Amino acid sequence: MAARATWALDGSPDEALDALDRWLRPGTSGGEWCAAALALGAIGPAAARSAPALRAGLGARDLWVRVRSAAALWRITGDAAETLPVLLAAWEENRHTRVAVAECLAEMGPAASDAEPAIRAELARRRRHNAREDGAGSHDVHDDEKLLTLCRAALTQMERRTY
Structure with a gap:
């Protein structure tokens, strides 16, 4: 996305945020919203002014808009109380x-400690989440390995305490 590239080049988020905020308006397609949310999440705390628009995405009908909005909000605000329930519901x-x-x-x-039971259950499954009866899917093994790696990383990170 050009707005994200602009931010990366000049280090000032204002121009990028102006462009991205236009994609967080009612009537925007789910794909456009998700792309904007991903870019805002990459910008992080410097995108704080976009948090209210992203919060609107937490209640969207589109599941991916909810997921991308919650992840972006976490990366921007660090507020697990508003984002973790959305992520767990999507899971x-x-x-x-x-x-x-x-x-x-x-x-x-x-x-994310409230997610520990879901993560442990996923790791304990004998038959993976994306297994298909017909055996189709060229990315299934890669996606499954990525999920397992991320689940293990999440558990490791949950065990770390900040002092």
Whole structure:
């Protein structure tokens, strides 16, 4: 996304945030919203002014808008109280969100401790979350290994305490 590249080049988020905020308005497609949320999350705390618009995405009908908004909000605000419930609900609602959710949980560290049972259950499953009856899917093994790696990383990070 050009806005993210602009921010990366000049280090000032204002121009990038102006562009990204336009994609966080009602009527924006889910794909555009998600792209903006990903870029805002990459910018991090410097994108704090976009947090209210991202909060609106937490209640969206589109599951991926909710997931991407929650992850971006975590990366911007560090507020697990508003983001973790959304991420855990998405984890339960659709198994295909688990890689994205686990990535964010690993970043959250101890703040994601309420997710520990879900992560441990995923790691204990004999039959993986994305196994298909027909055996189809060229990315299944890669995605599964990535999920397992992220789940292990999340548990390791949860065990770390900040003193």
